[in-house]
Amino acid sequence: MRIFHYLDVKAEVADEGSQGLRVRWLITKNLGAENFAMRLFEMDPGGYSPLHSHPWEHEVFILEGEGKVFSGGEERKFSAGSVIFIPPNERHQFKNTGENIIKFLCLIPNR
Amino acid sequence: MRIFHYLDVKAEVADEGSQGLRVRWLITKNLGAENFAMRLFEMDPGGYSPLHSHPWEHEVFILEGEGKVFSGGEERKFSAGSVIFIPPNERHQFKNTGENIIKFLCLIPNR
Numbered sequence: 001m002r003i004f005h006y007l008d009v010k011a012e013v014a015d016e017g018s019q020g021l022r023v024r025w026l027i028t029k030n031l032g033a034e035n036f037a038m039r040l041f042e043m044d045p046g047g048y049s050p051l052h053s054h055p056w057e058h059e060v061f062i063l064e065g066e067g068k069v070f071s072g073g074e075e076r077k078f079s080a081g082s083v084i085f086i087p088p089n090e091r092h093q094f095k096n097t098g099e100n101i102i103k104f105l106c107l108i109p110n111r
Numbered sequence: 112m113r114i115f116h117y118l119d120v121k122a123e124v125a126d127e128g129s130q131g132l133r134v135r136w137l138i139t140k141n142l143g144a145e146n147f148a149m150r151l152f153e154m155d156p157g158g159y160s161p162l163h164s165h166p167w168e169h170e171v172f173i174l175e176g177e178g179k180v181f182s183g184g185e186e187r188k189f190s191a192g193s194v195i196f197i198p199p200n201e202r203h204q205f206k207n208t209g210e211n212i213i214k215f216l217c218l219i220p221n222r
Binding site: 001002003004005006007009026027031032033034035036038057059061063069071072074076078081082083084085086087090092105107109 | 112113114115116117118120137138142143144145146147149168170172174180182183185187189192193194195196197198201203216218220
């Protein structure tokens, strides 16, 4: 097994097109995870992820904070405990509309 | 997209061989998730998961509580924010050794 605290994994500045967004790659192929990867994102107030689409899905769990997610033509609020599934090829964006940092897990398949 | 709170998903009694353990299947193939499934487990104080192994991995994130995980011949403590990767075919068990409920996410590949 591998066990560690998420804070032990370095936070990197996230994708181009994002604002105030950092990512920690928690579980990856390097650890022996062949099928899918676990990342933890931290988004500052006013921050956002890029508005984009790609041919893989997202499985998201909101740990802290509150914001809005746009996907599939609709915008919805989320907060701690929200579960979000973004299907492949659906244009989507996460925004921090609250006053505190948002932390969320976002898992993706390995290509 | 699909968005909901984890409490909106029914908690079911978990596998035979477990004690004080419930599971909510949050994101599954039924929702369109082809590659992997997100489940949220709740474990009562004194509870445990079965001591078993299987040919698929676990990707785990501890949301609340504290306990011990046995896997690959070693026992380690975990608490909120711990990340655990259990490789395929490694005999493992989670135990609640604390005084509060444990909540954790455990993701598995779809077979």
